Amino acid sequence: MTVTTEKPLVQIEGLHKYYGQHHVLRGIDLNVNQGEVSVVIGPSGSGKSTMLRCVNLLETISAGRISVGGELIGYREVKGRLHDLKAKEIAAQRREIGMVFQRFNLFPHKTALQNIMEAPVQVKGQSKTVARKRALELLDRVGLADRSGHYPNQLSGGQQQRVAIARALAMDPELMLFDEPTSALDPELVGDVLNVMKDLAKSGMTMIVVTHEIGFAREVGDRLTFMDGGVVVESGDPREVLANPQHPRTKEFLSRVL
Amino acid sequence: MDSHQDSQAAPVLNKAVPVRHPGRWISAVIIIGALALFLQSLFTNPNFRWDVVGAYILDVKVVQGVVWTLVLTVASMILAIILAILLAFMRQSENPVFRWSSWTWVWFFRGTPVYTQLIFWGLIAVLYPKISAGVPFGPEMFSVDTSTVVTATVAAILGLGLNESAYLAEIFRAGLKSVDQGQMEAAEALGMGKTKIMWRIILPQAMRVIVPPTGNETIGMLKTTSLVLAVPFTLDLTFATNALANRTYLPVPLLIVAAIWYLIITSLLMVGQHFIEAYYGKGVDNRAPATVNPAAAKAAAAVAPSADAEPALKMDFPEEEAK
Numbered sequence A: 001m002t003v004t005t006e007k008p009l010v011q012i013e014g015l016h017k018y019y020g021q022h023h024v025l026r027g028i029d030l031n032v033n034q035g036e037v038s039v040v041i042g043p044s045g046s047g048k049s050t051m052l053r054c055v056n057l058l059e060t061i062s063a064g065r066i067s068v069g070g071e072l073i074g075y076r077e078v079k080g081r082l083h084d085l086k087a088k089e090i091a092a093q094r095r096e097i098g099m100v101f102q103r104f105n106l107f108p109h110k111t112a113l114q115n116i117m118e119a120p121v122q123v124k125g126q127s128k129t130v131a132r133k134r135a136l137e138l139l140d141r142v143g144l145a146d147r148s149g150h151y152p153n154q155l156s157g158g159q160q161q162r163v164a165i166a167r168a169l170a171m172d173p174e175l176m177l178f179d180e181p182t183s184a185l186d187p188e189l190v191g192d193v194l195n196v197m198k199d200l201a202k203s204g205m206t207m208i209v210v211t212h213e214i215g216f217a218r219e220v221g222d223r224l225t226f227m228d229g230g231v232v233v234e235s236g237d238p239r240e241v242l243a244n245p246q247h248p249r250t251k252e253f254l255s256r257v258l
Numbered sequence B: 001m002d003s004h005q006d007s008q009a010a011p012v013l014n015k016a017v018p019v020r021h022p023g024r025w026i027s028a029v030i031i032i033g034a035l036a037l038f039l040q041s042l043f044t045n046p047n048f049r050w051d052v053v054g055a056y057i058l059d060v061k062v063v064q065g066v067v068w069t070l071v072l073t074v075a076s077m078i079l080a081i082i083l084a085i086l087l088a089f090m091r092q093s094e095n096p097v098f099r100w101s102s103w104t105w106v107w108f109f110r111g112t113p114v115y116t117q118l119i120f121w122g123l124i125a126v127l128y129p130k131i132s133a134g135v136p137f138g139p140e141m142f143s144v145d146t147s148t149v150v151t152a153t154v155a156a157i158l159g160l161g162l163n164e165s166a167y168l169a170e171i172f173r174a175g176l177k178s179v180d181q182g183q184m185e186a187a188e189a190l191g192m193g194k195t196k197i198m199w200r201i202i203l204p205q206a207m208r209v210i211v212p213p214t215g216n217e218t219i220g221m222l223k224t225t226s227l228v229l230a231v232p233f234t235l236d237l238t239f240a241t242n243a244l245a246n247r248t249y250l251p252v253p254l255l256i257v258a259a260i261w262y263l264i265i266t267s268l269l270m271v272g273q274h275f276i277e278a279y280y281g282k283g284v285d286n287r288a289p290a291t292v293n294p295a296a297a298k299a300a301a302a303v304a305p306s307a308d309a310e311p312a313l314k315m316d317f318p319e320e321e322a323k
Helices: A048-055 A085-092 A112-122 A128-141 A157-169 A187-202 A214-220 A236-244 A248-257 B022-044 B050-056 B060-092 B094-113 B114-122 B152-178 B180-187 B194-230 B237-248 B251-280 B295-302 B318-322
Strands: A010-019 A022-032 A037-041 A063-068 A075-078 A082-083 A097-100 A175-179 A206-210 A223-228 A229-235 B132-136 B138-145
Touching: A022 A048, A022 A223, A022 A229, A037 A048, A037 A214, A048 A063, A048 A206, A048 A248, A063 B237, A097 A157, A097 B180, A112 A157, A112 B194, A128 A157, A157 A187, A187 A206, A214 A236, A223 A236, A223 A248, A223 B060, A223 B237, A229 A236, B050 B094, B050 B180, B050 B251, B060 B094, B060 B152, B060 B194, B060 B237, B060 B251, B094 B152, B114 B152, B114 B180, B114 B194, B152 B194, B180 B194, B194 B237, B194 B251, B237 B251
Parallel strands: A037 A206, A037 A223, A097 A175, A175 A206
Antiparallel strands: A010 A022, A010 A063, A075 A082, A223 A229, B132 B138
C-alpha cells in the first residue's frame, strides 16, 4: 500500500519544542512518504497537535529540522547557519500545506463558497470565475453542493468541517494536516467527515492525521505513530500496532480507547 | 413529540391565571401624569417663545451652522477612524517602534483636554509661523505660511480628529482582540499575508464589536463640535444659535432650536448605525434560512444524499452562537 519514493515528502528530524521552561516535544523523528496517510495517536498533552502545528509553522521550532518536499520549513540554511525566513516566504511555504483544525475555524463572515474562494483569489490571484467553479466542485466532492450560500453558523459541525477541508484543498496542497478533525463533533456527524478524508486518502493525498479515531487509523492509515510525553513511543503498520502493541504505554493507551 | 402522541386527540392547552402587576399600573399613572404636566407647560408657558423657535429653526445662519457641524463631525470622524485603524494595527505589530509610538500617541491625546488641544491648534501659526520640509539641520526643500494651510476649519478638524483617534484606537484594539485566534491561524495556514489577513479576515469580524461604540463616539463628536469656538471657529450650530441669542436677548428659544437640530442629526446617525451593524453582523447575527423553512431543508437533503438530514442545525453548536 505504501508508495515508496526515493525521499520522504515530509521529514521531521530531532524536533523539540519548549514553551518557556515546559519541554513539550522531546526529539521527534517522523517521515511521511508521498501519498502516505500517517496517523498520529496519543493521550492529550502528548504533543501530537504541537508537532503537527510545527509542520506549517503555527508554532516555532525550538530545535530540529522539518522539511517538506525537500525544502526546509521556516529556515534557510546558509553555510551551516540557520536564518529565519521572511513572513512572505513562510506564507509561500504554507500554501503547499493544507491544514484542518479541530474547531474548523471557518471565516464566519463569509459563506461556504466565499470561504473556499478566499485563498485562491487573494493568495494565488485566481480569477473569481475560475475559483468559483473549483469551489463548487470541491463542495460537491465533500457532499455539500447545496450549501454554497450558507454561512458557517447555518451549518452543522460536520458540514463546517467538510467545508474547511474543501477550503484547504482549494489551494491544491501537496500535504494535508488534520488536527483532531472530528474531536469537536457530535458522534453522529463524525462519519461524514471521516468519509471525506477516506476519499481524499484514496485519491493519493499525503496526509498527517492527528486523531482519536482508531477505526480510521486501522482502515485508512499506512502508518500509525503513538506519541506520549513528547516522544514517539511506537510506530509501524497500523494493523500490527493495534493488534500487537510492543510498548507497555501503547498497550495501556489502547486498552483505554478501544 | 413522539409519534404515538400525534395519533391522540389534540391536547387541552393550559389556561393559567397570570400574575398581576399592580406596580406597573401605579408607575404608569405617575409617569404619564408628570409627562402631561410637562407637556402642558410647553404650551402654556409663554417664556418658551415657540414663535421665536419657529422663526429661527430654518434661519440661514442656523442651517449653515447645521451644515458646518455636520462637516466638522464627518471630517474629524473620518480622520479619527483612519488614524485609529493605523494606531490599532501598530499596537499589535511585532515592531516595537510601532507599538511604542502608538501607545505614546494614545497616552498624549487622551491625556489632555480636547478644549486645550483645540486652542493649541488655533495657535499653531504662532508656534510655527512657517511649515517647511527639509533635512534636519540641513537644506530646506520648501516652506509655506502655517496660517494659509491651517485655517480655522483645518485646525478644528485636526483638533477634534486627533483627539478622537486616541479613543477610537482603543475601541479598534479591543475589537481586533475580540476575534478568535483560530481565525488568524486559519488564514495563515492558507498562506495569506499579514496585511490581507488583517483587512479581509480580522477587521471585518472586529467591526461587529467596533461599530456600536464608534456610533456612540460619533454622536459624542457631534456635540463636541460645539467646543470649536476655542480655535476659534465660529460657524458651527452652537456658535450660530448663541450669536443669535445674544443679538435677540432670547437664549431659551435659540437653545431649543439648537437642541432640535442636534436631536434630528443624532436620530439620523442612529438609523445609519443600525444598517452598518446589520452589514457587519452577517454570518453571525443572521438566522439560518435552511432551518427556518423545514420543507426546504428536507428537499435540499433529498437532493444531496450525502448531506444527511441533520435537524436542529442551530442546536449543534450553542457555543458558536455565544461568540
